[in-house]
Amino acid sequence: MKNFVIVVVTALCVAGTGLELSAQTVPYPIQPIDMKRVKEIEKCLNDAPAGFGDPYSNRKAWDRLLLSGQYNSFLRSMPGYQMPGFSKEDYFSLSKGTESSSGRGLTMMRKRAEGLSKLTWAECLENKNRYTKRIEVALRDLIQQKSWTSPRSDHGFKNYNGIAYSVELTSSLYAHTIAQTLYLMGDKVPADLKKLALDALYIRIFNPVMETFKSNTAERQNGFLTDMNNWNHVCLAGVVGAALTTLQSREERAKFIAIGEYYSGNGLKGFGDDGYCGEGVVYFSYGFGHYILLRESIWQATGGKIDLFKDPKVQKIAAYPANIEVINGVYPAISDCKEGARPDGNVMAYLYKSFRPGSAKYDTLGVQARTGDNRMSVMMAFPNSLTKSNLYPGRIQPDQADIRFYFEQTGVLVCRPNPGTSANIGVVFKGGNNAESHNHNDIGSFTIVQGNQIMAGDPGVIPYTANIFDPKYRYTYKTIGSFGHPVPLVADSCQQPGAGARSKTIRTGFTREKDDITLDIASAYPVPGLKKLNRTMVYDRQNKGSVTFTDAFEYTKPEGFETAISTRSEWKQTSGNTLLLTRGNEKMLVTFSSPGNQLLLKSEKIAEGGTPYTRIGISLSKPITAGEIIITYKPQN
Structure with a gap:
């Protein structure tokens, strides 16, 4: 296939990324199928x-799972299980103003897909026809359901009213879940019902995707093809997986593989070249987990040839989860x-059976028995590409990498203590830019972990509201904007969104005793008189460890300057320039100063x-026109 670049204008908030309307360079643009x-x-x-x-009829495989005992509790819970119904009230709750977010309608929709998966698992495990009729009823109900699309994505309710059909996160989930049920249940599904299901898959999923290539434009409902975020891999996994599971025509199946093979490159482009996931x-887990599903679908369909x-x-x-872990199984809420x-x-x-990246501790990970999904959970429970061979042995990273990982291209540094020492404090320091998917305007933010507690740093996300992905409102939320993060407030200005707001690495110095890094974060602030804003972090592994942040700033004229500590720890001021943070069994001292200047505290x-x-x-x-604020975090002795 040709690989050329065009610029596509995409409303990113429609795809759930939370970024402003902007022009993107798409590495794999819409083009006719090769x-x-x-x-x-x-x-x-x-x-x-x-x-x-395998279909239920392969009793050797299914009886092996049944006799494993892993599903006993699930099977005991299923006789009284009721398939969740479709609620028109829930579906329209956001548009009618009865809810502040689409969560109610989305949960209802996805619980129905989960219900079909559970019934399918139960029948295939037991093979007593106890759930066969209920699966048939559920399938007919889902096929006739007015929309397979999330209420948030059903623009103008075209799906609900049968005007047009959108391929997005939830509709692709429905497609693949229904396809897997047809395959696993085999001859237990009547022929007429199979035909109805296949017709629905064509009308709601396969045809809308193919129409995109006929018109040679990325219609909004199929924008997932050129998205460079989780939408790309999630939707492709559902669409391609459903096609490979149900379509008799080899040519049709080959077309969908070609689509997945080509357009999944857009989703990969959304990751940093260093593997960082913004x-x-x-x-x-959601986005790249579906890339795994897409990969496995294509691998199995082609016998490993693709x-x-x-x-x-x-x-x-694949190494991102191990590399971004701070310490003791704690990850930042970026x-x-x-x-x-x-x-x-x-x-x-x-991933660790495929590549073995990161520390040896991950080698003990086992497959978790789950029944709320009949795609990943079935794939993991049965022989797959990993069963045949370990295709990508990779390497265990040396001890030096265990004490830090630097996503150099992105500008994100993870620092950990030396093994076997008394230090039990780690930190993630974030650079990057403010046009990342699901971005929080958080250049220069950090997360500090002591023991297994996040003592201070990035507060994470708030529940999604109706306008949280609307560029006009997204950064009015303090937690989504920079105000709620441990970053400066410059001349009363918060950080601005956009790719132009990005960190620049000034210097780094890494040793076994200390790591230090300086980022220029001035471009994040729309302050004309700001001449300089450098944030330096020094992570000291010696003794019990410490983390120090220094903000050095300069204006063309005197302006105010403020920095912040964001924390869910209990806290109290113990002296003029000292705080004590307490969370769980951990206590941390925080000292702050500004040479030659008086500091004020407010919470x-x-x-x-x-x-x-x-x-x-x-x-x-x-x-003032120039100065520094220095804050040090260290465990209380």
Whole structure:
């Protein structure tokens, strides 16, 4: 396929990224399907379609799972299980103003897909026809459901009213879930119902995708093809997976493989060349977890002849979860992630069986038995590409890498203590830019972990509201904008969004005793008189460890300057320039100073619908033209 570059204007808030309307350079733009490539792919395919796992009729495989005992609790819970119904009230709750977010309608929609998966798992495990009729009823109900699309994505309710159909996160989930049910249930699904399901897949999913290439434009409902975020891989995995599971025509299946092979490059482009995921660990699991599904679908359909893991960037991306971990299994809540977020266990197991990046501790990860999904959970429970061989052995990173990881191209540094020492404090220091997907205007932000507690730093995300992805309103939320983050307030100005607001690395110095890095973050602030704003972090591994941040600034005329501590720890001021943070069993001393200047302290409780946290502002007592504010965090002795 040709690989050329065009500029596409995309309303990123529609795709759920939370960025402003902007022009993007799309590495893999919309173009006609390459039929030469399709013919090459056809030669790799079997005559019949197939999905993940085996149909229920392979009793040896399903009885093995049944006898494992891992599903006993699930099966005991299923006789009284009721498939969730479709609620028109929930679907329209956002548009009618009865809810502040689309969560109610989206949850209802996805619970129905989960219900079909659970019933399918139960019947395939037991094979007693106890759930067969209920699966048939559920399938007919879902096929007739007016919309497979999330209420947020059903613009003008065209899906609900049957005017046009959108391929997005939820509709692609429905497509693949229905396809897997048809495949796993085999002859237990009546022929007429199979035809109705296939017709619905064509009308709602396959045809709308193919129409995109006929018109040679990326219609908004199929913008996932050129998205450079989690939408790309999530939608492609559902569409391609459904096609490979249900379509009899080898040529049709080959076309969808060609689509997945080509356009998934856009999703990979959204990751840093160093493997960094700007969307954070939750969306890493979601987005890249679906890249795994897409890869596995294509790998199985072509007998391993087409492998999306051969892209050398993939191995760097696969190492992201291990590299971004701070210490003791704690990860930063960067972008739209909550405190306590961790990468998905099955995604991690798949990646570490594939590549073995990071520390040896990840080698013990096992597959988690799940039944709320009949795609990833089935794929992991049955033989797959990992069963045949370890194709990408990779290497265990040396001890020196364990004490730090530097995403050099992105400007994100993770610092950890030396093994076997008394230090038990780690930090993530974030550079990057303010046009990243799910961005929070957070250049220069950080997360400090002591023991297994986040003592201070990035507060994470608040619950999604109706306008949280609207560029006009997104950064009016303090937690999404820079105000709620531990970054400066410059001449009363918060950080601005956009790719022009980006960090520049001035210097780095890494040793076994100390790591230090200086970022120029001045471009993040729309302050004409700002001549300089450098933030330096020094991480000291000696003794019990410490982290020091120094903000050095300069204006053309006297202005105010403030920096902040964001924390969910209990805190108190113990002296004029000292705070004590307490969380769980951990205590941390914070000292602050500004040579030659007096500092003022003020605090504000912020919740915005999420878990409350405190912003402690540390400001100059009067405007000045140049100066420094220094803050040091260290465990209490």
